[in-house]
Amino acid sequence: MSTTLAATTVPDYLRRRGLSAAADEAWLIQQLTGGVSGAVYSAWDGEHRFVVKQSLEKLAVEDDWTAPRDRILNEARVLDMLGDVVPTRSPVVLDVDEDSLTLTMEHAPLDWTDWKTELLAGRVDASLASALGTALGTIHQSTTNHTWTLPPDDGAAGFLALRVEPFHYTVAERIPEHAPQVREIASRILATRDCLVHGDFSPKNILVSPDGHSERQFWIIDDEVGHRGDPTFDLAFFLTHLALKRVRADEHIKPKFDEAAAKFLDAYSQTGTQVDASYLSQQIGCLVLARVVGRSQVRYLDASARLTARALGVELLTRAGEYDLSRPLKIP
Template structure:
């Protein structure tokens, strides 16, 4: 694996940093699935990612590191349609399974940090909704993409550790959860990000980059929508004093997506059901939300059960939190 000491020579050998050029490297923290290094210096300002085969979580979670090449491919496609919403791909190395991308402006922050601090700007959510709708619409019904973007990484990183693990830990909900998982795998509609989460969004409040496309696959658009809605609900569980602001972001995101997409409308019951599965997974899957305390986890389970057993819609879930 690359380190701050070895990455400079690596970039020189890849022709990204000129011989004799000076640069410094430091690790970027926070991810569980990659080694991530920031490198800046003479004519260079990049982030270098190298995929881990075993993710940094308490339970064993293995994933094919070739997903970094899938990420590079997805970033290039996303950049073709909304170039201002993703970092430029500088290099993808199939031998060392490394991806090098442009680095965001220093004053940008990840949206998760802003949300956790109580700064919830509907304008950011609105931008994300329209951007996601453009990507989904532009890549829909493409004959060349299903084979390029299979579902194996999605199964390793989402279906298994999220849906199947949650189903195993809640046997009374297993049939329902597995049915929602099967629906995702059966739908091959468009290019799906697969990790559309606030932690993967860098923003200055006006512009935004969507990062970390390693779970990209050709699948169901409902998953990206459900993923972001889940994260906003989780923030509301954790910080109920900001729940109304998070709900405004959720509404802005959903409305903007619906107004921009050219795909058939997402059925509310399907969206709420997928959110229920993801809430259950973030309470009891292999990647539980790290900021939830025991009371928060119990409340998250209750929201999940309401969506999965009582046909509660998203508005109903928000009513219990605001």
Template sequence: MENNESQYRDIAQDPAALNGVLTRLGLARTGETPRITALTGGVSSGIYRVDLASGSYCVKQALPKLKVAKEWLVPVERVFHEIAWLRAVDGIAPGHVPRVLGEDDASKAFVMEFLGPEYRNWKADMLAGRVDVQVARQVGDVLGRIHAATADNPAIAARFATDENFYAIRLEPYLVETARVHPALAHQLMATVERTAATRRVLVHGDVSPKNILIGPAGREDGPVLLDAECAWFGDPAFDVAFCLNHFLLKAAHLPLHAKALMDALDAFTRAYLAHVTWEPVDALEARVATLLPGLTLARVDGKSPVEYLGEPQRAKVRNVAMALVAQPPSTIADIARRWAQEFNA
């Protein structure tokens, strides 16, 4: 796959270029100097708060090389898939995504509304032991609504025919890389890759992770806000479900005192999501999730994007349980949750 790392220009290091983007979008006055503050949390993009006389905005620019230990090159054109996903979902579940204010083809960057400090990051909440089952239920509900609204839609399928991009950003660094590390499980993992790549049913986000979900101010009726849809793809809904459920498992391994609450949250997410599944038999979708989930769990230990908060003893235990589940996957999510609860005292 072609990668244009050599042509990449970091607009955060070029205020004149950034100001030109903001001026063309009508957000900055000619000659105005933006105040730029780097925002943390991502490995795949440069994300900045930009303060101007007209207000505060969030600018995101795709990186050609991700900030991880193993080399991971990805096409910067994925930014346009994210913009399209945000706009599509804004029409399905308004209030659950930030509004896109403009884009710049040359720099592969776009501007969206800035959501201030009154919004909390769901990952930070969970790692601090603040496990809100209602938030998990809301996330499952929103994801189910998005999938149901886009299921088997030929226009959406054509707009998000990003198979090559999804393979490069998700399937290869997670499951294919894990198959390299664990050759004894390569047959099972690669069969899952092939099945996932061939299943095209709904608009997939591709990174439904707590780090990409903001929780609004107390009393806000809209519920969680989903971010970071660079992996957007018309494909297998099981991937989004398994990708999110994986974080409940990993955090239960990390936070044994909160493992029971995390398993309750996993169950709430699953029930809320599955209530929307009408485009295919629920059992068929759930069986694909149950196969994907342990592979993704193992990938967060031995793939290209290992989770950062597990200590080595925890990593070893997660690895052993995940390997057993990859070798003999159950057919339901509840079966995986029960096994996880037994192993991690939930």
């Protein structure tokens, strides 16, 4: 029987799963924030730290947005695959509970943070962006013709429910003048089944070691949308987040976002994966629009910045041929 976890029940849950024997008084439990699709807890039993994640059926956004809860099982499979192709770049899976649809993972070091926090503070590490480009390219290259352990549909159902429907289809409904092009792009995305696509490759899902080290360590997390799909989507998703944060940034910080985007793309290309610049531009345009009019809208843009972002989205969507990968995104 499926049970819903709460902070008070996590210790007993981990004991029942055989992951700890610590008494109640030893535990420190904290509910983690930042995501919208799951209840996530940090658990410390006095000796070991765990991350416990359970899928939500109704996502924590204003719009009515639901998704199959068994996507957590897909996340576990994707994490195992990442452990094979980019070792040390993701947490280790400790336990998968198919009954309560709960995943228990290795906990990141306490001095790590998510990259989104740094970017919003104006700290833009282009070297880290380059390393992320290499990692993503390696994932895409290594999983082409991969023997899959994903569900029979290769994770397509979760991607449709959590990305294409709330992003592309919602943009088509709310900006009808661009609906035909947006739906055409969505159809192309869904028809492409080339390699493992993370589906949520964004700064909030990159945990990083403290700045100042010669080579920063990082983990790629939140893999529940992973599927066999279109690698351009991951590129577009990542660059969308850099573009939106650039809109918000002070003028002297904007060039740092340009440099990060350029280094990310260059490192990705060095892994041997070909990129269609026009198609990438169209995908970025769709996703930028989705984050200002879709079901999951960014919360860090004010009204003026949202108008700028919307104009950028339309520009990239409708003038795709003008987007050149050799130069960074330029935003008015």
